[in-house]
Amino acid sequence: MGEAIHAIVINRVEKKISSELKEITLDDLPAGDVTVNVAYSTLNYKDGLAVTGTAPIARTYPMIGGIDLAGTVEASSSPAYQPGDKVLITGWELSMSHGGGYAQKQRVKSEWLTRVPDAFSLKQAMAVGTAGYTAMLCILDLERMGVTPGEKEVIVTGAAGGVGSVAVAVLSQLGYKVAASTGRPELSDYLTGLGASTIVERAELAEPSGRPLDAERWAGGVDSVGGQTLASVLRGTCYGGAVAACGLAGGADLPTSVLPFILRNVSLIGVDSVMCPNPKRQTAWDRLAQDLPLERLDAMTVVEPMSKVLELAPQILRGQVRGRVVIDVNA
Numbered sequence: 001m002g003e004a005i006h007a008i009v010i011n012r013v014e015k016k017i018s019s020e021l022k023e024i025t026l027d028d029l030p031a032g033d034v035t036v037n038v039a040y041s042t043l044n045y046k047d048g049l050a051v052t053g054t055a056p057i058a059r060t061y062p063m064i065g066g067i068d069l070a071g072t073v074e075a076s077s078s079p080a081y082q083p084g085d086k087v088l089i090t091g092w093e094l095s096m097s098h099g100g101g102y103a104q105k106q107r108v109k110s111e112w113l114t115r116v117p118d119a120f121s122l123k124q125a126m127a128v129g130t131a132g133y134t135a136m137l138c139i140l141d142l143e144r145m146g147v148t149p150g151e152k153e154v155i156v157t158g159a160a161g162g163v164g165s166v167a168v169a170v171l172s173q174l175g176y177k178v179a180a181s182t183g184r185p186e187l188s189d190y191l192t193g194l195g196a197s198t199i200v201e202r203a204e205l206a207e208p209s210g211r212p213l214d215a216e217r218w219a220g221g222v223d224s225v226g227g228q229t230l231a232s233v234l235r236g237t238c239y240g241g242a243v244a245a246c247g248l249a250g251g252a253d254l255p256t257s258v259l260p261f262i263l264r265n266v267s268l269i270g271v272d273s274v275m276c277p278n279p280k281r282q283t284a285w286d287r288l289a290q291d292l293p294l295e296r297l298d299a300m301t302v303v304e305p306m307s308k309v310l311e312l313a314p315q316i317l318r319g320q321v322r323g324r325v326v327i328d329v330n331a
Contacts, residue, residue: 006329007103008309010050010095012061017053019065021307029064030099032107033078036087038071039122041101042129043304043312043325044162045249050095051313059097065309066327067094069101070116070125078110086116090130091274102306104329114281119289126326127301128288131162134273136284136292138163138222138244139170141269145220145242149175152219152241153198155233157181157205158249159191163224165323168194169296170288171222179218181205181229187322194296205232206250212259220244227251234260234268242267249319300324305331 003026010019029035044067050057051065070088073081081087092112094100099107116125147154154171158164159180171178172195180191183202191199206228216238223230224247233243234256245268260266276284300323304312315321 003105005104006306008051008065008306010058010061010063010065012056012058017056019051019053019310021310024103026105029103029105029107032109033076034073034081034110034113035075035105035107036069036071037074038069038101038104038106038329040070040126041066041306041327041329042068042126042131043309043316043321043327044068044130045247045316047095047309048313048316051309052317054317057096063095064099064103064106065095066101066103067091068126068129069094069106070122074105076110080110081113086122087113088116088125089113090133091276093274102309102327102329111278114285117285117289119294123303123326124294124297127297127324128166128292129162129324129326130273131324132166132288132292133281133284134246134271135163135166135222136170136288137271137273137276137280138167138246139174140280140284140287141244141271142220142222142242145267145269146240147220147242149177150219151177152238153177153179153217155179155181155200155218155221157221157229157233158224158247159196160184160187160322161224161249161319162324163222163246165194165300166292166297167222168196169293169300170291172196173291173293173296183319190322193299202229205229208255209235211235212257213263216264223247225250227253228255230254231256234266237264237266239264240266242269244269244271246271246273301326303328307331
């Protein structure tokens with residue numbers, strides 16, 4: 001028998017998906033050339049879908065959950081990494097086709113690893129995690145499309161969630177005026193503390209207006225909601241503006257017309273963080289180390305033990321989780 005470790009394992013029997021915190025061994029870990037002593041993982045919307053069985057995220061079962069991990073290299077047959085190196089993984093189909101971060105150890109492919117920037121501790125790296133890294137990819141694309149700080153606001157939807165919280169903090173640090181859209185007005189002080197200048201009620205964007213275009217309000221946007229909310233943001237985006245879309249918490253459909261694109265030259269940018277090439281991935285992490293104030297990162301972060309993941313997973317699907325939840329896999 002190999003060394004015993006604790007992990008959250010997702011299984012499927014016939015059509016029923018279930019998850020449990022259980023003891024496994026190193027022999028149960030997938031193949032890979034680097035073994036990581038995992039310190040932290042995270043709780044993301046995708047984790048909520050997988051753990052609750054709301055959506056069949058995993059492609060094979062049983063599967064260790066957790067789309068992120070950060071820890072220290074224990075063993076490596078790759079010349080790129082040595083024992084003791086601090087590393088992280090976001091994406092690369094962890095918990096989908098390869099075991100994820102909800103385990104005290106994980107065996108992974110070295111090409112998936114990113115070195116933890118010196119600016120971040122392991123806990124802070126996971127406070128960023130997939131959500132914050134995705135937010136930074138969105139901001140990089142807005143910059144690429146020429147969206148710059150100015151009089152017009154940039155709208156961030158789902159602003160109290162993980163992607164939204166980091167997007168608000170970074171955009172405001174870069175000098176943008178940030179409008180934060182949320183359905184939880186009780187979190188207004190939290191969002192203004194992260195740097196939002198305006199709070200927009202979710203209902204304002206969640207209902208169709210019946211118009212193909214609205215007044216030009218937004219210089220650009222970061223959208224993690226999709227559906228009608230994204231359509232509303234596009235209708236109100238200024239001439240030459242851009243919206244980076246990275247989520248579908250509000251639905252996968254897009255009930256809009258071509259008019260924002262052909263009359264206002266608006267750009268809709270799709271952002272994928274899972275299979276993002278390493279050079280762009282590294283750029284995003286370098287920019288996060290530079291442009292994300294650590295005091296704002298700490299303000300949006302709570303740390304929970306891995307034993308609470310099964311309880312927290314349905315909460316994130318109901319929109320009841322604020323900011324970033326870091327999972328201590330050894331607690």
